[in-house]
Amino acid sequence: MNEQGRPTRAEPVDAKRETFTGNRALQIEEPLIFEIGRHDVSGVDIDMPQTKGDRLGSHRRSTPIDLPALSEPEAMRHYVRLSQKNYAIDMGIFPLGSCTMKYNPRLNEAVARLPGFSDIHPLQPPASVQGALELIHELGRWLIEITGMHSVAMSPKAGAHGELCGMMAIKAALAAAGEARTKVLVPESAHGTNPATAAALGFTVVHIADRGDGTVAADDVRAALAEHEGEVAAIMLTNPNTCGIFEPDVVAIADAVHAAGGYFYCDGANLNAIMGKAKPGDLGVDAMHINLHKTFSTPHGGGGPGAGPVVLSERLAPFAPLPLVARDGDGYRLVEHSNENGGQSFGRMTAFHGQMGMFVRAYAWMLSHGADGMQQASEDAVLNANYIRAGLEDVMSVSYPAHRAMHEALFDDRFLKESGVSTLDFAKAMIDEGFHPMTVYFPLVVHGAMLIEPTESESRASLDLFVATLRDLVFAAKDGKTERFAEAPRFTPRRRLDETRAARQPVLKWTRPEPYQDAAE
Amino acid sequence: MRYLPHSPQDRADMLAKIGVGSVDELFADIPADKRLTEPLDLPNQKSELEVTRLLRALSRKNHAAADGPFFIGAGAYRHHVPAAVDHIIQRSEFLTSYTPYQPEVAQGTLQYLFEFQTQVANLTAMEVANASMYDGSTATGEAVLMAHRVTRREKAVLSGGLHPHYRGVVETLSEMSDDALVALDPDPLGTEDILAAIDDETACVVVQSPSFYGQLIDLKPIAKKAHQHGALLVAVFTEVVALGLIEPPGAQGADIVVGEGQSIGNPLTFGGPYVGLFATRQKYVRHMPGRLSGVTVDAAGDRGFVLTLSTREQHIRREKATSNICTNSGLCSLAFTAHMTLLGESGLQALAEANHARACQLADVLSAVPGVEVLNEAFFNEFTVRLPKPAAAIVDALASQGIMAGVPVSRLEPDRPELSDLLVVAATETVTDEHIASFAAALGRAVA
Numbered sequence A: 001m002n003e004q005g006r007p008t009r010a011e012p013v014d015a016k017r018e019t020f021t022g023n024r025a026l027q028i029e030e031p032l033i034f035e036i037g038r039h040d041v042s043g044v045d046i047d048m049p050q051t052k053g054d055r056l057g058s059h060r061r062s063t064p065i066d067l068p069a070l071s072e073p074e075a076m077r078h079y080v081r082l083s084q085k086n087y088a089i090d091m092g093i094f095p096l097g098s099c100t101m102k103y104n105p106r107l108n109e110a111v112a113r114l115p116g117f118s119d120i121h122p123l124q125p126p127a128s129v130q131g132a133l134e135l136i137h138e139l140g141r142w143l144i145e146i147t148g149m150h151s152v153a154m155s156p157k158a159g160a161h162g163e164l165c166g167m168m169a170i171k172a173a174l175a176a177a178g179e180a181r182t183k184v185l186v187p188e189s190a191h192g193t194n195p196a197t198a199a200a201l202g203f204t205v206v207h208i209a210d211r212g213d214g215t216v217a218a219d220d221v222r223a224a225l226a227e228h229e230g231e232v233a234a235i236m237l238t239n240p241n242t243c244g245i246f247e248p249d250v251v252a253i254a255d256a257v258h259a260a261g262g263y264f265y266c267d268g269a270n271l272n273a274i275m276g277k278a279k280p281g282d283l284g285v286d287a288m289h290i291n292l293h294k295t296f297s298t299p300h301g302g303g304g305p306g307a308g309p310v311v312l313s314e315r316l317a318p319f320a321p322l323p324l325v326a327r328d329g330d331g332y333r334l335v336e337h338s339n340e341n342g343g344q345s346f347g348r349m350t351a352f353h354g355q356m357g358m359f360v361r362a363y364a365w366m367l368s369h370g371a372d373g374m375q376q377a378s379e380d381a382v383l384n385a386n387y388i389r390a391g392l393e394d395v396m397s398v399s400y401p402a403h404r405a406m407h408e409a410l411f412d413d414r415f416l417k418e419s420g421v422s423t424l425d426f427a428k429a430m431i432d433e434g435f436h437p438m439t440v441y442f443p444l445v446v447h448g449a450m451l452i453e454p455t456e457s458e459s460r461a462s463l464d465l466f467v468a469t470l471r472d473l474v475f476a477a478k479d480g481k482t483e484r485f486a487e488a489p490r491f492t493p494r495r496r497l498d499e500t501r502a503a504r505q506p507v508l509k510w511t512r513p514e515p516y517q518d519a520a521e
Numbered sequence B: 001m002r003y004l005p006h007s008p009q010d011r012a013d014m015l016a017k018i019g020v021g022s023v024d025e026l027f028a029d030i031p032a033d034k035r036l037t038e039p040l041d042l043p044n045q046k047s048e049l050e051v052t053r054l055l056r057a058l059s060r061k062n063h064a065a066a067d068g069p070f071f072i073g074a075g076a077y078r079h080h081v082p083a084a085v086d087h088i089i090q091r092s093e094f095l096t097s098y099t100p101y102q103p104e105v106a107q108g109t110l111q112y113l114f115e116f117q118t119q120v121a122n123l124t125a126m127e128v129a130n131a132s133m134y135d136g137s138t139a140t141g142e143a144v145l146m147a148h149r150v151t152r153r154e155k156a157v158l159s160g161g162l163h164p165h166y167r168g169v170v171e172t173l174s175e176m177s178d179d180a181l182v183a184l185d186p187d188p189l190g191t192e193d194i195l196a197a198i199d200d201e202t203a204c205v206v207v208q209s210p211s212f213y214g215q216l217i218d219l220k221p222i223a224k225k226a227h228q229h230g231a232l233l234v235a236v237f238t239e240v241v242a243l244g245l246i247e248p249p250g251a252q253g254a255d256i257v258v259g260e261g262q263s264i265g266n267p268l269t270f271g272g273p274y275v276g277l278f279a280t281r282q283k284y285v286r287h288m289p290g291r292l293s294g295v296t297v298d299a300a301g302d303r304g305f306v307l308t309l310s311t312r313e314q315h316i317r318r319e320k321a322t323s324n325i326c327t328n329s330g331l332c333s334l335a336f337t338a339h340m341t342l343l344g345e346s347g348l349q350a351l352a353e354a355n356h357a358r359a360c361q362l363a364d365v366l367s368a369v370p371g372v373e374v375l376n377e378a379f380f381n382e383f384t385v386r387l388p389k390p391a392a393a394i395v396d397a398l399a400s401q402g403i404m405a406g407v408p409v410s411r412l413e414p415d416r417p418e419l420s421d422l423l424v425v426a427a428t429e430t431v432t433d434e435h436i437a438s439f440a441a442a443l444g445r446a447v448a
Helices: A074-081 A106-112 A132-148 A157-174 A194-201 A218-227 A251-257 A268-273 A356-392 A424-431 A460-478 A499-504 B008-016 B023-027 B046-060 B083-089 B106-126 B136-151 B164-176 B218-226 B240-244 B283-285 B313-319 B330-367 B391-399 B433-447
Strands: A152-153 A183-187 A203-208 A232-238 A264-265 A288-289 A310-312 A324-328 A331-335 A408-413 A451-452 B155-158 B180-183 B202-208 B234-237 B256-259 B276-279 B293-297 B302-306 B382-386 B421-425
Touching: A074 B083, A074 B106, A074 B330, A106 A356, A106 B046, A106 B433, A132 A152, A132 A268, A132 A310, A132 A324, A132 A331, A132 A356, A157 A194, A157 A264, A157 B136, A157 B164, A183 A218, A194 A203, A194 A232, A194 A288, A194 B313, A203 A218, A218 A232, A251 A264, A264 A268, A264 B382, A268 A356, A331 A424, A331 B046, A331 B240, A356 A408, A356 B008, A356 B023, A356 B046, A408 B136, A408 B313, A460 B008, A499 B293, B008 B023, B083 B330, B106 B240, B106 B276, B106 B293, B106 B302, B106 B330, B136 B155, B136 B164, B136 B202, B136 B234, B136 B256, B136 B276, B136 B283, B155 B164, B164 B180, B164 B313, B202 B218, B234 B240, B240 B330, B276 B283, B330 B382, B330 B391, B330 B421, B330 B433, B391 B421, B391 B433
Parallel strands: A183 A203, A183 A232, A232 A264, A264 A288, B155 B180, B155 B202, B202 B234, B234 B256
Antiparallel strands: A152 A310, A288 A310, A324 A331, A408 A451, B256 B276, B293 B302, B382 B421
16 A cells, blocks of 8 residues: 555456466466577577677677577567557546657658658758758747747756756756755655656755645745745646646746745646646746656657656756757857857756757657647647536546646545445556546645546547446446456456555566476486 | 547537537536637648648658668667567557456456566566566666665665666655765776675665666676675676677676667667566565556466556555656567567577677677777677767768768767767667678768
8 A cells, every 4th residue: 555545456356267378368468588499590580791700809609598489470570469468648648747649640750760860860961851950949949939938958868857957957057056956846746757857956845735736836835935935946837737727827936936035947748738828938947857658649659758858948058958959150059168169058868968869750740730839739638628618527426626727626525425446446446447547646736636538639530439428437436336446457358457466576588497306206 | 620520410429318418518617718719729630641641751851770770879769660560569359448447347458467577587587577667767766766675775886887867766765855866986997896896875776787888798897896895796787689799788698688678679769669578586676666466366366467466556555655667668578588489599589699700700800990999898789989079960861871870979978079089889689791891981081
C-alpha cells in the first residue's frame, strides 16, 4: 500500500488456463528472447571486408557475451506478439491526465524519415546541414510566438530535462547577480519532477498548500515569500495546474515572486489547453519547458523519447544552454561555445543539439495545424474535458466544482465511499471494458484522484461511449457488484500484477536457470 | 482540420450539454486582460501535401550521409539498420503507448524493456542495467551524480579521453551542484597519468574506452587504484558496437558503465533521439537512476513484468528521488533491443569485425598519404590523424567535394590550438573501398 492506500499487491484469483498452449486465441504467450533465441543463427547478414582488422592490441574480448539471436521472421513474430499485449492511442481513448495522449499523425513519421533529416550527423560541417538548422530555428520561432516568450533553448531531451534547464538558468542568473538563494516554492499539486528538479540543484523545497479549491492563492505565496524573505529563488507552478484549472491568481503570484527577487518557473505540461487563448509570457513566466511529446504530438513510444525545449524571458535568455542556432545573414550558424555568445551560458546539457527527430515531427504538426488549427485544438481539448465532466458530475465526485475544467477533469474517490471499490479497482475494471484508465492517485491533493484528459483527438461518439461506460461502472460499484472490480482486469494477457513482490526481490535481468539435476543421480 | 473529429454541429451540441453559450466561457478563469483577442502571428493550417512539400524542400538543404563518402563518428555512428527494426518500432501498440504505469495492458513494453536490460547487462558484463537514459552524455552525468550518492564524496576525475561534450555535461551538473571536478587535459594517445589524480576524496574516475580519440584504454589498473581509495570507476563508451569485440568494462572492474546505444537500431538524426545505456553492480541498484522493469507474478500466478523499485523515483519520492528523470528513451531502446535480437552474439561480433576491418583499412590508406600520421596504435572503428594543416579547413574543403572527412578536434576544443591539426575519423561497415579511395585522394590533394 502506498500513502494514499493504493494497493500494490494482487489478491490471488482462481483462473484456470483452458487451453493446452496457454494461448487464448489472439492472445499468444510469448517467452523471452533468452528462452527462444539461439547462438547459432542470426537475423542479419554482414558483408565482410576482404581484409581482417588487427589493431585491437591486448583489448580483444576473451569472454562470451550471451546474446541470443532470432532470424528475421522469428524476430518479427516475437515483437508483433509482444506489441499485441499493449494498449495504444491508435486503439482507443488514452485519457491519462497530465500526459496529453493525442493522436500521432503518420505524416510526421514519414517526414522524420526523409534522409535529409534522419541520415545527417550532428557534427557535419554546418554548411552541409542548413536545412536542419533552419528547421530548428523555425520551430523555436513558432514556440516563442505560441508562448509569448523572448527566446528558446532547444537542446533539453525531455520534460524533466527541460525543468532542469529552466532551473539551471535561474540558478545561473542568481549567481551572476551575486545572490545565493536556496529555496524554491512548489505547490503540493505539482508533478513529482518539480521538487525532484529543485532538489537536484541543491534547493530546499517549500511546499505551498492549495486554498481548498485546487488553486494557489497569491496571499499564500506572499506569506511564504515573507517567511523566507530574500531566500526564495523561484516558484515552480504548473499552469493550467494538475487539477486541470487555470490558476486565477497567476499574474498576482508572478508579480509577488518578482517583487521578492525570485523567478517564475512554469511547468508547461498543460500547454495544450491554452494555445491561441493565452500566452505564458503575458502572465509573467520566466522559464517554461514544452513537452513536444504532449502538446505537439510526437509519439510517447512507451515512455520516450520526449523532447523538452525551454522558452525563456529576456532576463534569463543570456544564461541559456549551448548549443543554439542563430541566424547568420541568409543562413544559420551553430553557437557551440560560450565565448561566441556573451559568455554567460550555463553550459551544455547534452552531447548534441536536442531531439531533432522530434523537432521534425512537432514542426510538421504545427505546420499542419497553423494558428487557426492550434487554437481549435486547444478549444476542442477543453471542450472534450468539460463534456466528460458534464456527463459524469452527477454520479462521480468532481473535486473542484467551483472552477471550469481546462483540458482535463479531476475526480476523487468520494463517490466510491462504502462501495468497497478503490480508485485502482475502478481503473482496472475500465481495462476490462476496453479502455485505458485515466491517471490515478495523482495529483496528491485529493484522495484517490482520477484525472481524465481526453485531448482534442476524441470524437463525440468516442466520448459518449467512454462516459456511458464509466456511468455503468459507477452504478455497478454502487450496487455492490464488487467482484467485477476486485478481480479486474479479467481479460488482459496478465491479471493484476504483484508490485510488492517485484520490489522486495528485484529480478531485473534474465539469468540462465541452473542445469537440471537428475534426482536419480 | 484533418486531425480534429468534431463538426461544427458536434461542438454546438456539446456546448449545449455542458450548459454554456460559447467555448470562450470555458476559458473564464483566464484573467480577462490576458486572454488573446488576436490570432497567433503564424500561418494557418496546411494540407498534408503542402506540409510534405515544405519539409522535403527543407530536408534537401542537408547533405545526407548516404550521399557520399562518410567518415564522421565522435559520438554518433552511421550503421545499417535492418528494415525490420523500423517496422517494429512503428507498430501502433509500441509507438503510441505510454510509460507502462498500467502493467496489465503494457506487458509488451515491459517485456522488451526487461530483454533490453538483460542485453545491456550482458554486453557490458555488469549485473544490472536500467531501461535506458536520454543519451550517452546525460547517462554519464547521472553516473557521476550516482557516484556522489554511493561514496558520499564530491570529487569526480574525468579522463582527457572523455568526449568533450560529455565532459561539458558533467561540468554543468558539477557547477550547478557545487561538486568538485578534475578534468585532465585532452589525451589523444591514452598516455595520461590518471592514476595520480585518484585520492581519498575521489568519488569516481570517469574513463572512456574507446576514447573520444579512438584509443582503447586498459581499465583494469584504473579500477584497481580507484577501489584502493574507495572510489568508483565509471566506464564510458560512445560506440556500443565495440563491445562485440573488446573486453567489456564489467570484466575490467568498472562499477558503473554508461554509454551511447545509438549505433544499434537508431539512425543519426542530427544528434537525437538516442538511447543512453546505464549498468551497474547489483549492490548499487537502489542508487541507480531511471526506470526498471522487473519480474513478478500476476494474481493467477503467471509470470509478468512491472516497473519496479519506483521508490527511487520522482513520482513517488519527489524531492528525495535519486534523479528528476521521468521518461526513458522507450522507442529507441526498442530499436536497440530489436536490432540486437536480430544480430545476436555472432551477428554483433561479425558487425564489429567488419567495422574494425574497415577502420584498419582506412588507417593504412590514410597513413600512406604524405604528411598524414595515424596517432593511435590500438583502436576499434575510429582513430585520430595528425594533418600537416589545420583540420577544420580541410574538413570544409572535402565537404565541398561531397566527402564528410571526420571531425576536426578544434570544433570541440577551440581553446586548444595544439590540437588544431587533429582529425577524428571513423569507418563503419557502411564504408566501401571506393569511399576510402576517394577520401584518401581528396585528402592528399588538400594537404599537398
